[in-house]
Structure formats: structure tokens, C-alpha cells
Amino acid sequence: MNRSLNEIEAHAKRAARGAGLSWGMAEETGRAARWLASHDLAGPALLADVLEKNDGLAHAQVAPVSLDGDWYARAGDLCPLAVGATLNDCAERLAPGLSIKARNVSCPLLIVPFAAWAAIHLRQPVRVSYENVRIETDGDGLWIDDPHQAINAGKAETVIFQRASTRTDPAQRPAVRGNVSCKNWARLGAFSERTFAPATEASRRLGAGSGLSDND
Amino acid sequence: MQPQANTSQTVVTRDPAQVMRLSRLGSFHQSRLSFMRILTRRMTRENWTFTRPVFEFDAKGVGHAVYCAHTPDRTYSLIAFGHDLPPEERSDRVIATAWDSTFTLFDGVPEAADIERLRQNIPLQEAGRVSERELSVSRANRSVRLWDHVVSRLAAGAQPDPGEVAKVGYLMRTTAVYGSGKLGAADREMIADRPECASPFQIEMLSVFLTRSYVRDLVQHMADLKGGAAAVPLDAGIARSLGIGNSTGLGMAPFLVNHPMLFNNWIAAREEAIAIVRSLPAATASEVATFREMLERSILSADLWYSEHPIQVEKLKRLRRDLSALETHLADADLAGPRPWDRLFVWAEGALGEDAQECLASLMLEPYGRLVDHLADKMSDKDRHAFRIDGTMRVADLRAVLERAYGWALDIDWSEKEQCARAWYVSQEKLEPRLGERFEEPIAPYEQPLAPGRDAAALYRALKDKDGNAPLAAFLLTHPEHRHCVRRAQIVARAPYAEIRDNTIGSDLMPIDMLRCKLSFFGATHFDPRSDRWVRICMFGNAPYPEELSDSQVDDWSYPPLLEGAK
Numbered sequence: 001m002n003r004s005l006n007e008i009e010a011h012a013k014r015a016a017r018g019a020g021l022s023w024g025m026a027e028e029t030g031r032a033a034r035w036l037a038s039h040d041l042a043g044p045a046l047l048a049d050v051l052e053k054n055d056g057l058a059h060a061q062v063a064p065v066s067l068d069g070d071w072y073a074r075a076g077d078l079c080p081l082a083v084g085a086t087l088n089d090c091a092e093r094l095a096p097g098l099s100i101k102a103r104n105v106s107c108p109l110l111i112v113p114f115a116a117w118a119a120i121h122l123r124q125p126v127r128v129s130y131e132n133v134r135i136e137t138d139g140d141g142l143w144i145d146d147p148h149q150a151i152n153a154g155k156a157e158t159v160i161f162q163r164a165s166t167r168t169d170p171a172q173r174p175a176v177r178g179n180v181s182c183k184n185w186a187r188l189g190a191f192s193e194r195t196f197a198p199a200t201e202a203s204r205r206l207g208a209g210s211g212l213s214d215n216d
Numbered sequence: 217m218q219p220q221a222n223t224s225q226t227v228v229t230r231d232p233a234q235v236m237r238l239s240r241l242g243s244f245h246q247s248r249l250s251f252m253r254i255l256t257r258r259m260t261r262e263n264w265t266f267t268r269p270v271f272e273f274d275a276k277g278v279g280h281a282v283y284c285a286h287t288p289d290r291t292y293s294l295i296a297f298g299h300d301l302p303p304e305e306r307s308d309r310v311i312a313t314a315w316d317s318t319f320t321l322f323d324g325v326p327e328a329a330d331i332e333r334l335r336q337n338i339p340l341q342e343a344g345r346v347s348e349r350e351l352s353v354s355r356a357n358r359s360v361r362l363w364d365h366v367v368s369r370l371a372a373g374a375q376p377d378p379g380e381v382a383k384v385g386y387l388m389r390t391t392a393v394y395g396s397g398k399l400g401a402a403d404r405e406m407i408a409d410r411p412e413c414a415s416p417f418q419i420e421m422l423s424v425f426l427t428r429s430y431v432r433d434l435v436q437h438m439a440d441l442k443g444g445a446a447a448v449p450l451d452a453g454i455a456r457s458l459g460i461g462n463s464t465g466l467g468m469a470p471f472l473v474n475h476p477m478l479f480n481n482w483i484a485a486r487e488e489a490i491a492i493v494r495s496l497p498a499a500t501a502s503e504v505a506t507f508r509e510m511l512e513r514s515i516l517s518a519d520l521w522y523s524e525h526p527i528q529v530e531k532l533k534r535l536r537r538d539l540s541a542l543e544t545h546l547a548d549a550d551l552a553g554p555r556p557w558d559r560l561f562v563w564a565e566g567a568l569g570e571d572a573q574e575c576l577a578s579l580m581l582e583p584y585g586r587l588v589d590h591l592a593d594k595m596s597d598k599d600r601h602a603f604r605i606d607g608t609m610r611v612a613d614l615r616a617v618l619e620r621a622y623g624w625a626l627d628i629d630w631s632e633k634e635q636c637a638r639a640w641y642v643s644q645e646k647l648e649p650r651l652g653e654r655f656e657e658p659i660a661p662y663e664q665p666l667a668p669g670r671d672a673a674a675l676y677r678a679l680k681d682k683d684g685n686a687p688l689a690a691f692l693l694t695h696p697e698h699r700h701c702v703r704r705a706q707i708v709a710r711a712p713y714a715e716i717r718d719n720t721i722g723s724d725l726m727p728i729d730m731l732r733c734k735l736s737f738f739g740a741t742h743f744d745p746r747s748d749r750w751v752r753i754c755m756f757g758n759a760p761y762p763e764e765l766s767d768s769q770v771d772d773w774s775y776p777p778l779l780e781g782a783k
Contacts, residue, residue, distance in 0.1 A: 004348070005405070006397025023665040024699020031603065059696045067690055085699070089607030089689035117604050176406045177348055196644035197652075197662040 001182055008178050009034035011185065012047055014192030019051040021081070022059065028088075028114070029081050035113035037178030039142055042152050044180045046080075046107040048187035049154065053106060054079055064102070067093075071102040077155060078105045084114030087161055091118035094126060099162035105130070108156045112137060115161060127164040130156035136164045141171025227494035227558050229487040233624070236483070236717040242729025243531070243571040246774050247578035248585060249486050250739030252756060254592045255421045257771050258412060259762075262288050266426075266762035268433070269325075275441040276300040277316070277434060280335070283426040284325060285762070287412055292351070292419075293322040294426035295331060297339055298434060306357050308391040308463040315341070315355035317388065317430070321423040323349050323402065341392070341399075348402040352423045354393040356431070359384050359461065366435050366450070371443030375451050381458065382520065385742065385754045388431045389461025393420045408596070415592045416478065417738065428460050428756050456764075457776075459757030462740070465750040469730040470640060470649045472716065473666045476704060478597035480711035482737050485595045486577075487713065489588035493580045494558040503583035504551045510582045511546070513775035514575060515539045517741060520776060525745040527726070531571055538572030585771065602711075605703050607689030611682045614705060618676045621708040624717050625669030626676055637723035640666040651727060651749060667721040671701040741774060 013030030021029060029047065036043025054062050062079035064071035064086055071083060083102050093100060105111070108130045119126040120139035127136045131153050134145040144151065234240070246253070258264075265286045273279030283294040297318045305314045318338045322330065330349065337344030341355055362384040366376045395417070396404040407413045432455050440447045472479045499507075518536050523529060542564065549560060557580050564576050581588050619626065628635055639654040641662040652659040665671065675698045682691060692699055708714040719725065727749040735743065740753035759773045 002347070002400070004397030004400055004403045006403045007400065022696040022699055024701070024703060025696050027603065027700065027703070060694070063693060063696070067693065082696075085696075086689065086693055089605055089692055090687070092608055117601065120601055121604060176403065193644070195642060195662060196647065197641045197650075197659050199643050199645040200657065 001185065002177055002179055003037075003185075005034045005038055005176070005178055008037045008044065008180060011180075011188055011192060012044060014195050015047065015051060015188035016081070016191070018191035018194035019055055020057075025059070025081060025085060028085055032081070032084065032110060032113040034178070035116060035174070036109070037180065038174035038176070039172060040175065040179065041109060041112075043110065043113075044178075044188060045184045046110050046152060048184055048191075050079060050081065050107050050110060051191050052187070053077075071100065072104060076104070078102055080105055080107050080110035083159070084111040087111065088114045088118045088121075091121050091126075094118065094122065094161060094163050096163055099160050102159045102161075103157065105156050105159045107152075107154060108133075108159045109135075109151055109153075111159065111161075112142075116140070116142075122163065125164040125166060127162050128159065129162075130159040136167065138166075138171070140174055142173075143167060143169070143171055227491050229484075229491045232621075232712040232715075233717055235487065236713060236715060238716060238718040238720075238726070238729040240570045240574065241716065241733035242726065243569075243574045244733050244736035245571075245575045245578045246736050246739045246741055247486060247489070248581045248589055248771070249482075249489060249592055249595065250737055250774070251415060251417045251421050252425075252739030252759070253771055253774060254415045255412075255418050255425065256759060256765065256773070257589065258418075259285075260765045260771075262412075263766065264288075264762075266429075268429075270331075271433065271437070273298050273434060273437055275438065277438055280331065281430055281433070282326060282331075283429055285422060285426060289410075290323075291325050292422060293325055294423060294430065295320050295322055295326055295334055295338070296427070296430045297335065299339060301357070303360070306360070308357060308389065309465075312391065313341075313343070314339075315391070316358045317427075317434075318355045319353070319423060319427060319430075320346060320350045320401075321352040321419060321426075323351050323407075344399065346400045348400075348406065350401045351407065351419045352393055352395040353399055353401060354390050354420075354423055354427070356388040356390045356427060356460070358388050359386060363387055363435065367439045367442060370436065370439035370450060371447050373443065373446045373448050375448070376454060378454065381454055383522065384461075385457075385757055386431075386459050386461035387435055388427070389463055389752070390424060390427065390755075391463050392467075393423060395420050408598075414596060416482070416596050421738070424460050424462075424755050425759070426762075428458070428759075429762055431460065432458070432761070455761070457758055459754040459759070462735075462753050462755055463746075463750060464731050464735060464753065465648075466651055466727055467648050468734055469727045469749075470664065470666050472730055472734055473668065473720065475597065476707050476714035477599055477602045477711055480707075480714035481595050481597060483713035484711070485591040489581050489584075489591055490561075490577050492587050493584050494555075494561055496557055496584075497554055499551055499556045499583070501552075504556075506583040507551075507579060508546065509778075510579050510772065510775055511539070511543065513772075513778060514579060515543065516778060517776050521742045523744040525747075527748075528743070528745050534569045535571040535575065538568040539575065541567060542572060542576060582772070602707055603703060605688070605692070605699070606706055607687055607692065609688050609706065610684060611679055611686050611688060611691060612684030614688060614702065615676065615679055615684070617705050617709045618672055618679075621705065621712070621715060621717075622669060622672035622676070625673045625719075628669070628673065628719070630670045630673055634723040635719060636667070636670060636721050638721045638725055640664040640721070651725075654721075665700050667719075668701070668704055668715055669717075669719055670721065671698075672705065674698070675701045675705070739774060 009030040012033030013026045016026035016029035033043045063082035115126040115128050116137040116139050125136045125138040131150040132148050136143040267284045270282040277298040278300050281296045285292045301316045320338050369376045564573050639659050641659045728745045728751050731751045732743050744752040
């Protein structure tokens with residue numbers, strides 16, 4: 001279904017929060033889903049995959065153990081949202097000629113929006129490579145090289161981040177609307193539901209403060 | 217932006233620690249930089265034209281109309297649907313499911329197929345679905361007491377009782393105006409580059425402006441159908457006095473916290489305008505005359521301002537007393553001398569309450585459109601990347617930011633019940649923000665991040681033992697729970713008016729303070745709190761109608777006219 005990008009962002013943010021992410025992580029997750037949807041990429045679907053896979057796991061279990069050396073999780077796979085936020089937080093580490101490697105990452109496409117924000121900050125495109133997929137972004141623009149259609153991989157053993165050269169060939173530009181299937185919308189909705197407080201008699205009566213009559 | 221440097225020629229912008237307290241924000245008044253006035257100034261300046269290609273209603277008001285606003289570059293159309301609403305279903309609460317009228321602002325001129333599609337959706341409001349051709353979705357209910365009075369009087373060949381009209385002030389009140397992507401409508405980002413959308417909420421204000429014409433036309437239409445040959449047209453002066461009512465509830469309060477950069481830009485623009493005027497070395501006689509006239513009209517406006525809410529009743533008493541004191545002071549004050557506005561304002565800070573101080577601040581801008589109106593273009597949030605956290609910032613630098621911007625919160629014992637008695641949450645029933653009692657209702661697990669002070673204090677504690685030279689990136693990797701607050705702190709470090717510097721979850725919180733602040737930027741007047749968490753206002757009262765815009769070169773309609781008010 002065709003949706004506004006604000007709707008997609010708000011829905012994804014609530015879903016991430018419902019799945020147990022911190023508010024700060026949930027905010028960036030919403031932005032990431034919006035960014036991917038604006039490029040007609042499978043952001044909302046992959047986000048639902050990751051939230052279902054990591055449901056109930058603490059950040060410490062799915063985030064890089066340390067910023068130094070290759071990034072890996074304490075046990076199991078890295079969450080792409082935790083990797084993305086961390087990458088953006090220390091974008092300066094993507095010095096010319098240096099790369100960051102992350103090992104065993106779920107749904108690596110979800111990292112690309114964070115790389116895009118790092119690129120805006122660095123004023124230079126950033127490349128994200130995994131499983132024969134090479135994606136470069138300068139923030140808004142996107143160049144995808146995906147000969148084996150592995151962009152939506154559920155997991156990558158290695159994801160490499162590095163600065164890329166400025167490109168002059170046409171980039172894929174973001175659209176102003178996004179499409180999210182009803183099925184994936186509902187999968188995210190199952191998580192966002194958890195953020196809503198069940199109504200009680202007290203909340204109906206007091207929560208919005210009826211006070212004086214509203215009909216005169 | 218940072219507050220301006222103090223030199224002998226320049227008055228600094230006010231300290232955020234003074235401005236951003238809830239009691240002061242809850243005392244704000246409309247000004248030249250209010251969104252309704254920004255819109256009407258532009259419509260006049262650019263000679264917008266208006267048409268009404270469709271108007272088809274039966275005697276019960278069922279039907280639809282299209283009102284078009286033609287800018288130099290494009291057309292916006294308000295599509296209004298009228299309904300026959302049983303009285304027992306009429307409610308302004310967001311939980312209502314039916315209304316007297318429902319609206320959408322369409323981007324362009326709708327074709328028959330658009331109208332049919334929208335007829336299936338707009339009357340349902342939240343239960344319907346719109347597209348990127350629609351820019352807003354809204355609804356309105358009649359003021360039963362005034363609507364019936366006006367229809368029957370006009371139908372009988374008489375004008376409505378001016379006293380009744382003044383007591384209510386509107387024939388319909390909107391109960392929600394949704395924009396920016398809601399229900400599938402166009403995102404603000406799609407239209408943000410248009411000049412008429414450079415200032416915030418211009419689409420929503422245009423929708424209400426056109427709604428006012430619709431309401432006037434519909435009440436006339438129904439009176440004509442009822443009275444036949446006996447019916448008379450509504451007096452133009454009475455029509456002019458009527459605005460559109462608005463009931464605003466809690467949904468609007470979190471907006472200010474959820475959009476810190478945007479909120480900063482509103483406050484910063486007004487503060488910059490105040491500082492510009494206070495810095496003026498002298499005032500001309502005509503500038504002083506304009507100011508004095510607007511003060512007289514403000515005094516009248518305060519007299520006409522009616523509320524039953526005990527807190528507002530007390531505030532109004534003080535405001536009227538203070539405005540009278542200001543008038544007395546001005547009888548002897550020397551506005552011809554050097555730096556007249558700064559001297560006046562400094563006097564007011566010592567002599568008047570916050571409500572009158574803020575009223576004066578807005579009034580001082582009135583003679584100086586040429587110096588301050590351009591600030592309207594700085595009030596939107598164009599910084600798409602403000603949300604990015606700078607992970608290279610050192611822990612010590614963040615601590616300094618927290619001490620500067622959240623100093624008020626660091627000394628509060630947030631474990632005390634009265635300091636955190638409330639929690640903001642979203643209800644499952646209507647997906648709307650609500651405010652609950654943390655220790656009496658099971659809502660804490662659902663709490664929304666709307667207590668920046670408490671969160672900043674927790675962040676400050678967490679940073680206490682950390683190496684001051686370490687970058688934040690490492691801290692955030694192990695403390696994702698503070699990520700939200702770090703982002704806010706980094707925003708407020710460069711946008712000093714981004715945060716309300718007060719407790720937003722305390723037992724004594726008055727959400728209506730947040731509502732009034734936001735609504736004052738819309739340009740609303742006569743705030744009438746109906747409880748501690750919803751407020752009734754009037755929009756576009758005394759404003760020109762579309763066909764009158766070209767004759768109204770003066771942008772002063774927010775102040776009631778002296779002659780008519782004296783009647």
C-alpha cells in the first residue's frame with residue numbers, strides 16, 4: 001500500500017520501541033525505515049525480520065562488543081540497527097584508506113541509511129559491501145551493484161564500510177512516497193501495539209481531561 | 217543560534233532559562249510572527265484570488281462545497297462535506313466518530329473523481345484514507361447555541377444579537393486539523409520548498425481560513441432556505457467578528473517536546489524580534505502612535521476575553537490590572553527619549569506579571585513589520601540532519617552542555633513522587649497522547665519520552681564517573697538508553713530555546729501551558745481552558761474574508777477594532 005513517509009517512519013519507530021529498543025535507537029530506526037522506503041527498498045520488511053529475530057534480546061547481546069578491531073556480537077549475530085547507529089556515531093573512523101568490518105550481521109541492508117548519514121557528515125560517499133553486494137551512498141543518492149540479487153540477505157558473514165570516491169554517474173534518488181505491503185505493515189504493527197497502554201475506565205475519564213462540556 | 221553578544225548598542229535576546237519556563241510559555245500572546253498573520257500578509261501581498269466553484273447543500277446542510285485559493289503559482293482547494301449530525305453524537309473529543317462538517321485541503325483543483333473518492337473517506341476522518349494530493353484533513357462541529365440563533369434570526373429577517381455573537385465568537389469549531397502525512401496525506405517535505413509553505417503550519421492555517429468562509433456561507437444558505445423571501449444577509453460587521461473555534465487537547469502538548477529544533481526556531485524568531493526592537497535607539501511619533509493604538513485594542517481584547525476556568529479567571533484579572541498599569545505608566549513615560557522600548561520593557565519586567573510582559577513584548581513588534589516580519593521565514597525546521605548524534609563529542613563537553621541547559625533539572629530529586637507523579641502515554645483506543653498518574657495507573661511501561669529534564673539528570677549521573685576525554689560513541693554503545701537524551705542535549709547546545717526548562721511530569725504540571733504556547737504561535741487569542749488539559753480558542757476572528765483581503769493593507773486584525781468593541 002502507498003503510504004506517506006511520515007507514516008512509515010512513525011510506524012517503524014513505534015515498532016522498534018515495542019520490540020524493546022531504546023527510544024533513541026527507535027527514533028533512528030524509524031528514520032532508517034523511511035529512508036529505505038523512499039528508495040523503494042525492503043526496509044520495513046527487513047526491519048520486521050530483525051525485530052522478530054531479536055525480540056527480547058538486550059542491546060548488549062546484539063551490539064558490537066567493542067569499537068576497536070572488527071565488530072562482532074558477544075554471541076550470535078549483530079543487529080544491523082546497533083551496527084548502523086555505532087557506525088554513524090564514529091563516522092570519523094572511516095578515514096581514507098581505512099575500513100570497518102562487522103562480522104555476522106543480520107539483514108545488512110538496514111545499515112545503509114546510517115551509512116548515508118555518515119556520508120553527509122563526511123561529505124564523501126560511503127560504501128557498504130556484503131555478499132557480492134556493493135552499495136554506495138552520498139546521503140540522498142544511491143548506487144547499487146547487486147549482480148546476484150543478494151541485497152535483501154538475511155545475514156552476511158562480513159560487512160565492510162569504507163569511504164568511496166565521488167561519483168558522477170546518475171544516482172538513484174529518493175521518492176516522496178513509500179510502499180509497504182499490508183502484511184509487513186501488520187508485522188510491524190504487532191510490535192507497535194505493545195507501546196499503547198490498554199484503556200481503563202480511569203484513563204477514559206481522566207487521561208484527556210474532559211472537564212467542562214465540550215458541546216455548546 | 218546563540219544569544220546575541222551584549223554591546224552598548226544591542227540588547228541581548230532573553231536568557232532561555234527565563235523564557236522557557238512553563239508559566240511564561242503559558243502566558244504567550246500572538247504576534248506579527250504568528251502563523252495566521254504570516255498567511256494573511258502573504259495572501260494580501262501576493263494578491264491571491266478566491267473562487268467557490270461548487271456549493272450544493274440541502275436544508276439540513278448536507279452536501280459539499282469547494283473553495284479555491286489561487287496563489288501566483290498554484291491553486292489549493294478546500295473540499296467541505298456537510299453532514300446532518302444527531303445532537304447526541306456531537307462531541308469535540310478526539311474519540312468522536314461523526315461531525316457536522318469534514319474537510320480536506322486538496323493540492324490543485326479536484327475533479328469529480330477526486331471528490332467521489334474523498335466523499336468515501338473524508339467523512340470518516342481517522343478511519344478513512346487519503347493520498348498525496350491531499351494536504352490536510354479536518355473536521356468541525358457547530359456551536360449549537362449560536363448556530364440555531366443565527367439561522368433563525370436571519371431567516372426571520374433580523375440580525376443575530378451582538379451579545380450572543382460576542383459570547384461565543386464562532387459558528388463552528390474545528391476539533392482536529394491533521395497535516396503532514398497523517399492518514400496518507402502529503403508529507404510536509406513534499407511542499408516545504410513552496411514559498412507559501414516557508415513558514416510553519418501555513419497549509420493548516422489556509423484550511424481554517426477557507427473553512428471560515430464555508431461556515432459563513434452555509435449558515436446564510438440554511439437561513440435563506442428556512443426563511444425564504446423573509447431572510448436577510450448576515451451583517452458584514454458581525455460576520456467579520458466571527459472566527460473559527462478550536463478545541464485543542466493533549467495531542468498538541470507533546471508536539472513541542474517532540475520537535476525541539478522547530479520549537480527553538482519559533483521562540484528564537486520571536487526573541488530575536490523582541491531584541492531588535494528593544495535595541496532601537498529611538499521611536500518615531502507614528503511608531504509610538506501605532507503601539508498606543510494596539511495597546512488600547514489589547515486592553516479591549518482582554519476585556520472581551522471570557523473564561524470560567526478558575527486559573528484563567530485569575531490570570532485574566534492580573535492581565536487586565538497590569539495592562540491598565542501599563543497604560544498609566546505610558547501616560548507619563550517618555551517614549552521620545554533614547555532606547556524607549558528597552559526602557560519600557562525593563563520597567564515591565566519589574567512591574568508587571570508574565571502575561572502582561574509577554575503581551576507587551578508582542579505589542580512592541582507591531583510598529584516594526586519592516587524590521588521583524590522577515591523572521592517568519594526562519595521559523596521552519598530545515599535542518600534535516602539535526603538528529604544525527606556527534607559521537608566524537610567528549611564526555612566532558614556533554615556534561616557542560618547538560619549543566620548549562622538542564623541545570624534546573626540536575627538538583628531535583630526525581631525519585632520524589634511529586635516530581636514524577638505523571639506519565640505521558642499513548643492509549644490503545646485512539647492512539648492519542650494522554651497524561652496519567654504514574655503511581656495510580658498501570659502506565660509506566662508505556663511512558664513516552666516527554667520528560668527531558670528527568671532524562672537529562674539521569675544522563676548526567678551516568679556520565680559522572682566517565683573519563684571526560686572519552687568520546688560519546690563508546691558511552692552510547694553501552695548505554696543506548698541515553699541515546700535519546702544525548703541527541704536532545706546536542707540539539708539544545710546549538711538551539712538554546714529547544715527545550716522547555718521545566719518539569720513536564722510533575723504533580724503540578726498544567727498541560728494547558730504547553731497548549732497556549734503552541735496556539736499563540738498559531739495566532740490564537742482568548743484562550744479558554746476547559747480543564748487543565750484542553751483549551752478552547754478562536755482563530756481568524758475579525759480577520760478579513762477572502763474577498764476583503766485586497767482592501768486590508770494593515771495587518772492588525774488580531775486586535776479587536778475599538779469602535780465596534782465599544783458598542
